[in-house]
Amino acid sequence: MPVSRRDALRYATAAAALTGLSAATCAGTPAAAAAAPTLIDYAMRQIPAQDIRAAGHAGVINYVSTSRPGSSFGAKPITLPYARALNASGLVIVSNYQYGKPGGTAPSDFTRGYPGGVVDARTAWQLHTAAGGGQSAPVFFSVDDDIDRATWSNVVLPWFRGINSVIGAQRTGIYGGIKACQWAASDGVIGRSRSPGRVWAWQTRSWSGGQVYPAAVLYQRIVATASNPGPVVGGIEVDVNDVLAQDCGQWNLHP
Template sequence: MQDSPDITDLRPSRPVSRRDALRYAAAASALAGFGSAAAGAGAPTASAAAPTLIDFAMRQVPAQDIRAAGHSGVINYVSTSRPGSSFGAKPITLPYARQLTAAGLVIVSNYQYGKPGGTAPSDFTRGQAGGVADARTAWTLHTAAGGGQSAPVFFSVDDDIDRETWNNLALPWFRGINSVIGVQRTGIYGGIRPCQWAAADGVIGRSRSPGYVWAWQTRSWSQGQIFPAAVLYQRIVSTASNPGPVVGGLEVDVNDVLAQDCGQWNMHP
C-alpha cells in the first residue's frame, strides 16, 4: 500500500513468466468495458494489459483527474492515520465516494493502520483480538462512506512474512476479522505467499468471477509470479527511487484488475 512517503524500495523480482503474461492477456480481453472511465471521450488508456485502479494515501485525488488518466477507479482506505501522521485519503469519506461514483469510477475498500517500523505495529501482529477490533473499525468506516453491504474489505499484510509468522500471527488475526464480518467479506493484500495461504486456509471470500478469491496481490515479495486466483495485482508501487505515475499532482500506485468482480462496491450493494 502507498500510505507513506518513506516507503522502502522493492526487492528485485524476476520478470513475469510467459504463462502469466498469456493469462494477463486473456484477462484483459475478458474485462473489456470494465467500468466507464476508460470509455470517456478522449481519455487515454492507462494500461494495455488490463483496466487499472489506483491507490494512494496522502490526499484525495479528484475524480476528474483519475478519469483523465484513464483509470477505472480507486482502492481506498477504510482505516485512519497512524499516530503522528495525517493522510488526507484515510479514511474514504462519503462526499469523496459520491464524487468518484458520479464520475463513473469504481471503489474497492482496504484496511491498513499500522506498518513495519511505523508508529503503530503491523496490524497482523495483533492476533485474533486485534482482528476483531480492526474489522469493527473497517466495517464502520466502510459503511459510513456508502460501501456496499456485501463488498469485501482487503486487510493488509504489508510485509515479507514466512509461514510460521502466518500461522502464529496473521492467521489468528484473519480469524478475528472473519468472526466480525464473515469470511465472504474478508480479503487480503500481500505478496503471493500470504495470498495463497489465506485462500488455502479459508479465511478470505470468493469473487463472483469463477476461480477468483479476494486476494489483492502486490508485486513486492512475489518473485515475479502472479497468484492465478488474485482479483487485483499491484503492478506499480511508488517509492522514492521508483516514483509511480502522477495523477492529480500525486504519485500513485497502479493495480491491474484481473477479474470482472474485484470487490468493487457497485457490484456488491
C-alpha cells in the same frame, strides 16, 4: 455461484465501468496484466475524480482506516462526499484497511492477533459503511510485509480469524505477496469473487518473485517508492493496480 437475473444485470452494469475487462480476465503474468484496466491507491490526499479519469484509470482502492499517530493522510479514511464524487464520475471503489505498517508509528496490524482482528474489522466496517460501501463488498486487509509460513500460521492467521468473526470470511480480502494470498485462500479466511476461480486476493508485486497468483482479482504492478517513483495523478504519486477479474470487489457490484 448462481446469481439471479437482477444480480446478473447488476454484475454487467458494474463490470461495464471497467473498460477492456475481458482482456484482464486472461492475465497471468505481469506483462499480460499490463493491458488490464487499472485502479490506483494512494493515501496522501483525495485526488479529484476528474484527474483520475483523465489519467485513464477505472477507479480507486481507498482506505477504510484512519491515519497512524504522527501522520495525517487526507485520503484516510474515505468519506461519503468523496465516494459520491467518484461514483458520479463513473469510477469504481474497492475498500482496503491498513492502519499500522512495519517500522511505522503503529506496528503492522496483523501482529495484534485475534483480538486485534476483531477491533480492526469493526473499525473497517464502520468506516466502509459510513462512506456508502456495499453491504456485501469485501474489505482487503493488508499484510504489508515479507512473512514466512510460521509467521502466517502463528500470527497472521489468528488475526484473520478475528476479522472473520466480525464480518465473515466472504467479506474478507487480503493484500500481500503471492504466498500470503495463497495461504489465505488455502486456510479459508478470504471470500470468493463472482468471477470463476477468483478469490479476494489483492497481490502486490513485492515479495512475489515476478509471479502472479492465478486466483487474484487485483495485482499491484507499480509500487511507488523513493527509488522507484510512481506516476503522478492529481499532483501526487500513486500505486497502480491491474484488474484481473470482472468482480474485483467494487462497491457498485456489491450493494
